[in-house]
Amino acid sequence: MICSADGFDFFGPDASLENIFTGTTPDGHTVGENGVYCKMVGLEAFFEMSLVGQGGAQNARIVNNDQSAFSPHIKALAASTSLDRLALTATATIREKPTMDVKELLAELRTAEKDGMKAQLENEQLKATNLALTTERDTLKTELAAANQSAPAIKTELDALKVTHTETEAKLTAADAALREICKKTLTAAGKVDATVPEKLEDVITTITETKITLVAGGKSQGAEGDLAASAAPAVASFRTRR
Numbered sequence: 001m002i003c004s005a006d007g008f009d010f011f012g013p014d015a016s017l018e019n020i021f022t023g024t025t026p027d028g029h030t031v032g033e034n035g036v037y038c039k040m041v042g043l044e045a046f047f048e049m050s051l052v053g054q055g056g057a058q059n060a061r062i063v064n065n066d067q068s069a070f071s072p073h074i075k076a077l078a079a080s081t082s083l084d085r086l087a088l089t090a091t092a093t094i095r096e097k098p099t100m101d102v103k104e105l106l107a108e109l110r111t112a113e114k115d116g117m118k119a120q121l122e123n124e125q126l127k128a129t130n131l132a133l134t135t136e137r138d139t140l141k142t143e144l145a146a147a148n149q150s151a152p153a154i155k156t157e158l159d160a161l162k163v164t165h166t167e168t169e170a171k172l173t174a175a176d177a178a179l180r181e182i183c184k185k186t187l188t189a190a191g192k193v194d195a196t197v198p199e200k201l202e203d204v205i206t207t208i209t210e211t212k213i214t215l216v217a218g219g220k221s222q223g224a225e226g227d228l229a230a231s232a233a234p235a236v237a238s239f240r241t242r243r
Helices: 017-022 072-080 102-189 201-218 222-237
Strands: none
């Protein structure tokens, strides 16, 4: 199909679906307008189709993509424009101008194709995200299983530490009481009967150390001697002899 105005081949390598559907060449010549027509070059055979109320084909039906009967050239044109060949339509009208805007239809088809590609890309991204989340979930499950397996051993160790802590506290309490008793006896031996044992443990140890140093240096304190003299006087005063 060669355009009579500029020689454009509607089934040539430079032709697109838009050229075929609209009958317009890249130079703007439209078949059927301003005396422009197509030269059927190389036509070997043709047939006439009658548009009547009843279809001529028996058992006509819609077929799937594999059973469609488009020519190889039309299939190649559809593939070059990234359109599904099932999108090809035929329009017939008795009016001077077709009611369907083929350019608008092609634009809608391209928009639908872009939206489909965008949705496919988003779907792939969601699949990747889902795979990453699934992997992370499986890792957490593995870590949780490992933690559950080690939980009894940790509990046993914790119970042992609690027992050890209780025993240590008991020993510390006993040591604290013993040190305070030693401090009290040390103060009494040093003659400090009325002295009180300090509250803080470090003060108790300091008192014991300093008092021992005093005892070693002086033998016994003056307070101790006074206490002994005071306790001996009543015994001497109450002593009587018989004649």
